[in-house]
Amino acid sequence: MMTRNPGRILVVDDAPLTRGLLEQALLKYGYSVDTAQNGQQAIDSFHEDHPDLILMDANMPVLDGVTACARIKALPEAKYLPILIVTALMEREWVDRAYAAGATDYITKPVNLDVLRNRIHYILQAKRAEEALFDEKEKAQITLASICDGVITTDAKGLVEFLNPVATNLTGWTTQAAQGLPLNSVFCIIDEKTQQPIDLPMQCCLEEGKRIKIENPILLHRDRINRFAIEDSAAPIRDRHGNIIGAVLVFNDVTEKRKMTQALAYRATHDALTGLYNRDEFNLQLERMLQAPRDKNTEHALLYMDLDRFKIVNDTCGHEAGDQLLKDIALLLQKQINAHSCFKQTTLARLGGDEFALLLKNCSQQKAFALAHNLREAIEKFIFFWKTSPDEKGVFTIGISIGLVPISTQLNNSKSLIAMADAACYTAKNKGRNTVHIYQENDSEASHKNIQWVRLLNENLEKKQGFYLFYQSIISLN
Template identity: 50%
Template sequence: MSKPQIRVLVVEDDAVDRMACRRALARDADFEFVIAEAETGGEGLRLAHGQKPDCVLLDFHLPDMNGLEFLAELRNDLGEIPVPVMMLTGADNASVAVEAMKRGAQDYLVKDVNRQYLELLPAVIQRVLRERRMLLEKQHAENKLAQAEAKYRSLVEQIPAITYTAALDVSGKLLYVSPQLEALGYLPEEWIAEVGALRSHVHPDDQIRAVEEFDRVRATGKPLRCEYRLLARNGAIVWFRDEASVVRDEAGNPLFLQGILVDISESKRVEKELREHRYRLEELVAKRTNALTKANEHLRKDVIELRRAEEALFQEKERAQVTLESIGDAVITTDAAGRVEYLNPVAAQFTGWSSTEAQGQPLQQVFNIINETSREPVESPVDRCLREGHAIGLANHSILLRRDGSELAVADTASPIHDRHGKTTGVVMVFHNVTQERKLAQQLSYQATHDALTGLINRRDFEQRLERALANARADGAEHALCYLDLDRFKVINDTCGHAAGDQLLRQLSALLLDQMRSRDTLARLGGDEFGLLLEHCHPEQAMRIAEELLQAVQQFKFVWEGKVHSIGASIGVVPVTAASESLSAVLRAADAACYTAKGKGRNRVYVYQIDEAELAQRNSEMQWVARITQALEEDRFGLFCQPIAELVPHAGERVHYEILLRMLEPDGRVIAPEAFLAAAERYNLMPAIDRWVVRRVISWLAAQPPESEQRAAIYSINLSGASLADHAMLDFIREQLILNQVPGNMLGFEIAEATAIANLTQAAHFFHEIRNLGCRTTLDNFGSAMFSIASLNVLQMDYLKIDGYFVKDIAQDRIAQALVDAINQVAHEMSARTVAGWTESPASLGALQEIGVDHVQGYVICRPRPLAELGKEQELSSPQ
């Protein structure tokens, strides 16, 4: 059986010593030594570079150079000695041989007189080669470890979330936390140094629940999935979803808790970045000693460190795997050619491809995306990322075609993966499902331009279309027409049958009017029971004919509610829209004036605008209301009604709450709804006087109630107009009335409509601040009707936020309305404000609001408005009926 060979180069000028070495090596029983010989240093260098022996036996004294010079010549371009060198020297030159070892020699033997060193020669050569081989294997393992660690670290650092590792003991000490923590204003080192850092930064209201979840995981080993708030350094509150799993070793023993914190407070925005790991192997290299006399000890330590590094790599891979398996986003990685390497479970669910099936496939085969509008293919973000070398976001309105043919709206980011040398080795793509967000955005866009009740376009969009028609008339002389339609007897049906009947009437009538129109015309609901009709490219005679047909259709329409048939009528004003038209506001005023004239001529008719007569009719109608309002103030012919605001979610210390409602009384006692006279009162600046009358009467009524009565324990909320908000004396008047009547401010509340607050934001903020200083409650009314800015909400600091009734009345059937009310409710609670849902008119709506968590409700399902004077006699008004 042949023995393994060892190629040895003997550089020795003494032939006897060369022969002695050859014989000593030939006697070895385990290896066959193949000997090459050189008598000079120059020849030895040539053979060492050319034959590349396994080992060199070098005599220190050579004819042309010494051993130190030989070692210097033997070094390669990197300054390394490519082959192990063992020095042979006399006893008197042992110190020189040690110097040679410091300069790169592997070992040395001293030539003694009895040539006993020859007996040690084979064993020493074998040991030197063994040490050399283990050193090379260690360097190879270190390089592989560094490459693998860089790849996994780059992959984890692309995830847009905070990754952490925590101990499984009671303290829950953080062993690692990713750099994304800096989004909260903290450095990872701060939390790692602090015992129980993660728990201590949980919002106080969530701490008990979060600690219970952590203890459950520690006790059972089951995965953690918990949502709670964290406090940032600047005091901001951020919601996170904590998803974590227990990592175990090969024997199944728990090691630590590996988790990920996903920011769920702001969709769509957190950038991904993980803390860079320090290279542990560089630390090991820095700690290496130059003392070759302890080579065996160092080798043992290196082997131990290598095993630790392998374990660290295993744990790093496990952490990355657990992270990718547990996050809620889809992750796909590719190689440098754009071929799929890995899909996490979410990506597999979204695409319909398993990780095994997708591996090696071109990305376009697995992640096939098209434009939502054009249905054309969209360039792969991975291709752009590989071409441009930086992170790429997916274009808006992108659709993923899944393997089964279904579609998914997605948003993603593709980022390059670099090796330790900066070379791009692949791409990691993180994407998520945005189908619901896009549907909601489309719904919001639709609601911004359409009336929520009828589905017709709203006043804002209608005025924009009318503005374009005016521009068209001025540009090319085209003729258009504007019709202003106001329903007759609608308020009678609405007051006697309820809002639900009024809403159903408006829906049916809108559908009826649409059927009578031309395809190019525009019908809009301008507010209440008023409609606008834009007839494009329509001369006055044709517009008059269309208006007459609409009027006839309305007159023939019969509305049936609860077995009763109701008839309605309409007054229609028609205005030509031509190049001579002055402005949008002038055209709208003219149409309004024409409609007033139609009403003044007996209603149920069409009237074409004539400037003198129409304006006179409008002024006369408004002035009649002004006279009636002024007389009612003088004769004290206003009445106060109240409607309870019922509590859905119990709150400690919450008091009974009523809204004060205003009615005008005819001399014969008939009640006039506010819709009939408030517009004229606002136009002619009578609202401050009316508001003062309400404030004075409510406070006087409260002062007259017995101190121990339930009426004195309740809160009464008064609506204020925009004109009163701008009246700087109103605050002084309220203070004066409270002091004069000795009524505490905490018995009163004041409501300001959202539209009024938008128009007078600074004044509204000042009023809310000052009125709260008096102890009064504040409410922002009709929220949602004007899409009030969230940033502006913080300025107002209200106690209650009343959700607009249009979102509430159909909430039991409308999922979009449920989502909007839920969103408004959450925003209000984040601002420590309680919510009130108006127009709650059915038990189904009441149940939907209770499920969402709205705090209070108000509407016919609770109680209809009653005179304030009757409140003491009917205590049951404050409880649901």
């Protein structure tokens, strides 16, 4: 037995007997029923009552049912209204006209009430399912319009079907303009590092059913001026049978987030004052270089540099002047290194204070020594000006002591290398400063002795009787 399925039905027929029979039957089935005698009354009743279904005779005076059907279906609010045309068996031309006018279906006279009952039931059931589907689609559209992510959907061939507002803002394409275009024509991305175009591998998604994700892409706007750092992923869309019928691409703007991440990464690896690499990053680069595969002909070099007479500037003019001098020296060193095209793989760092280090990859001792002398001469010629008072300006010249360590395949300990370079720099200072010294084995011994003296002095300074004072009187011979 069919369950009661309430709905409002408009019965339109010029024959009172037929109209009354249909009305009584439909009331018995649990429907609310309105009636009309011709097509014009049907149109007026629709405007007033908005029925869920119209059961209308095809051939009526004043205005026939097919013409009335066409006029009602032309109304925006009747777009999804089911209209069932009732016609006699001999009126086949009315059936063709009815379908052309937008009728949902037809039923023949004399009306079989059981057929009518079932047909109305399933037509209204389909109508409610269609309305529910429409409501779900509207909810989905509103959701897609409200979320912060860009969404693009494609068909099974990878041709664009839909873009939500966020996707439109980021790509510059509207759904209307992009429909039917290949996804890579609308969603244009480039590699963040190489700046080269990237084709989204949609075949993996559409043919193999795999989710895809591109690492750190940059999305180009349609105007090719604006660009956005994004995070994206694409997944296949399947029907209820599991067949792939399209794909959905979801992406969001992470430009500010990526800028912040890059800024934090920069601060972690660079010296805040000079913009050069810091000690930690230099040690990491050195370690990576030592761990990389090397043959017996591979040559690298390490320069350890310490400014001469920097303390004079710092003590005379203050830390602000010292900081400015360090920034100037960093720029000068970088400029000199860049001027030599043969030194393409370099790592220049400020280790702290007035100490700098330079790592030269694939560089012979001879070339490293020549570069060290160029750096020394450039620093020697550099003149630093600083206003010491409103009326006076200080003029300073400094020097630089450089220790050079050739890195052979036998050397693979980064700490030992830095210690050797430091010892060579210390020897350069002991030789009179402002010079370049290539590391020798006894450099470490001299440096070690100096460290022992420093430790001994510090230890005795902390003792009450760590030092004894002796003096020699100065007596005039006259």
